[in-house]
Amino acid sequence: MGKRSRTKNRAAAATNESTEAAGAVGPRQPCPCGSGRRYKACHGAAGGPPPAYVARPFAGFAGETDLVALRELVPAATAPLRLKDSDREVRLCTLLPGATPGMVRENGAIWLGLQVQHNYGDPSRDLAAVLERALGHAEAGESGSVGLPEAPGDGPRFTDLVVDGPLEVTVHDDFGFWLDDVEDRTPEMDAALEQASGAIHPTVKLAGVESAYWTNVGSKEHLRWAMPEDEDVLLTALARLHVRGDDVLVEGARLVGMFRAHGILVPVWDLPVGTGAEVLEEPAKAFATALAEALRDDSDLTSAERSAKSSLAGRQVTIR
Template sequence: MSKRTAPKPQADIGIKPRQPCPCGSGKRYKACHGAAGGAANVIVTRPFEGLAAECELVALREFVPSATAKLPLRDGGEVTLATVLPMAAAALRRNDDKAFIGLQVQTHSGDISRDLARAVDWVRSAELGETLSVVGPETAEVGAVPPRLQDLLDPVAPLDVELHKDFSWWLPEDVEPTGEVALSLERANAAIMPTERLTAEGVESAYWVDAGEKAHLRWVRPEPEEQLLAALARLSARGELALGEDSRYAGSFRAHGLLVPVWDLDREKHAREWDEPAAELGRRLAEALGSLDTEPLNAAERRARDGLRGRQITIR
């Protein structure tokens, strides 16, 4: 596949340096997109905020190995979001004219949402077989405020995620991989951990993952961290935080502004056997979240919250 050079910078768009930056960061234009490097200087800790698909985007970016989803573009264009592309490319247009952008990529800016939007813009005008290896500062327009994914997508549309057992979808059905692509495909397939998306009613962005020695449930939650942590602590104090006798709450990690609780599961059970336990836990969690407005945490629940905080890490 060939590679195309980034577009040349354009002229300044005329915003005064001391005016608020139109990107909404709250900074003055001269300290944000008007500075050298533009959008690359702006660190966005919750890049997918405002999208109904936020939790799914976090899951696909961080731990789902092989999956695709058609992007719900406002203008109805055909671009497929992928967890990872050959050689971790940012975007590619296959020889069969299908356009893809990758989530699990190297980034050189502080806003993944803008990087993805640039990849979408690039791939829609790319020629057959072209690949964009990385989105970086050189693809930004000097003085301009490039769009974010929120500007391109229907904000209330969910992602219809399709999980794959391997990465054979990288290539059209009648094409045999060769060279670097074949090597990348072999390595990617060897590294896949079996993953299933739980499908019970009320359970969204929750994935069963077979990590080898044990299985896990990783559940991306949309609630503010402190609110979610308080609800988890309420369940923990009641002994209701597990999904049953064959599970235990392991901790949580932060990713792109959201908290992802994790449970260790009995690896001998099939992923589908955890659908109903997860739904029951979801109902208990919803009840606990609803009770926080009228019932402050008691002493035991506050101690439980402190214990849960000790099992948190941040990966993004």
């Protein structure tokens, strides 16, 4: 090391020591707020701390698992919402044109988009902010797109504004719902719709169980099942079923891993090509019953079950 570098390092060390001696937080030290970030990237940043991250933003909402699936996994779907303080029509959508966060339609109805480009740390508060802005536009008789250009701050959360309850999800084959209320469709609209819909993988929501979605991605078929249970408890139950061979839904199917999205786990099965959604209905019901029993089992895991749990834990991909 050269003399100049040694001198520079000694000076920097002395500065850090004097800073720490004075009781201040060094820029490279963990931020005292507990975020896990360095101080210079959190409360010591020039623009102030980044928005707080919420690990499970839709916890407590009865439709949590479907909402997460629509936000992260399902290409084209809608669900009606009821507001606590208004009878205005509100429609939850997976994706709106241009990934727009919200829209006020000509008839005053509000559409909310789940698959958006912004991420301010708490999707529940983001969604509520878009909804409030859309309500303001609608009350003023204004229609059009509604964005969210900045973090919403300490406003209400999604569950503060909507009536709690399961979502009545309708999965669509394309984005034709974008033009449901448009009477005078133009060739340009139809062309844009066709282009957007061309990227959609066929998807079906199973009817007999909660929040399970079959999809065909061309070379493979999958079942992706959003589950609300605590992660460790669910992994334990899945490990018990795996060791017994009770996680095989149909011949040739295999539980290959899981997504972690907004605080919940979404187990994923690979399915033989040609399986389809209909044949999964009864096996999925049987699996749900077996899973409920495994969740109630509080006995110690066997060595085989511990190994299976460790393997499942290592096959997780975090989306959010």
